Amino acid sequence: EPFVERNLKEDLERLKLFYRLEGWLDIHSGDRIFVKDLVFSEDRTGVVVKIHVDEGPRYRIRKIR
Numbered sequence: 130e131p132f133v134e135r136n137l138k139e140d141l142e143r144l145k146l147f148y149r150l151e152g153w154l155d156i157h158s159g160d161r162i163f164v165k166d167l168v169f170s171e172d173r174t175g176v177v178v179k180i181h182v183d184e185g186p187r188y189r190i191r192k193i194r
Contacts, residue, residue, distance in 0.1 A: 132169075132176050137164065137178065141162055141163070141164070141180070144162055144180070144182070145157055145161075145162055148162070148184060152188050152189060153184045153185060153186075153188070154188050155185040155186065156184065160183075161182065161184070162181065162182050162183075163180070163181050164178060164181075165179040165180060165181040166179040167179075
């Protein structure tokens with residue numbers, strides 16, 4: 130499958146959703162998740178995507194009133 134920047138942006142949004150659902154509620158504030166580097170192979174048939182993730186504190190809900 131070819132590299133498509135739009136797909137990468139969608140993947141980043143899915144990562145944010147995953148972290149939020151797991152209790153990292155601050156994940157959407159600021160630049161907590163972003164692409165740190167893209168390294169294409171010499172023949173441009175592959176790419177390594179490095180993603181920076183700053184989780185911040187994990188919240189746990191004990192009670193909802």
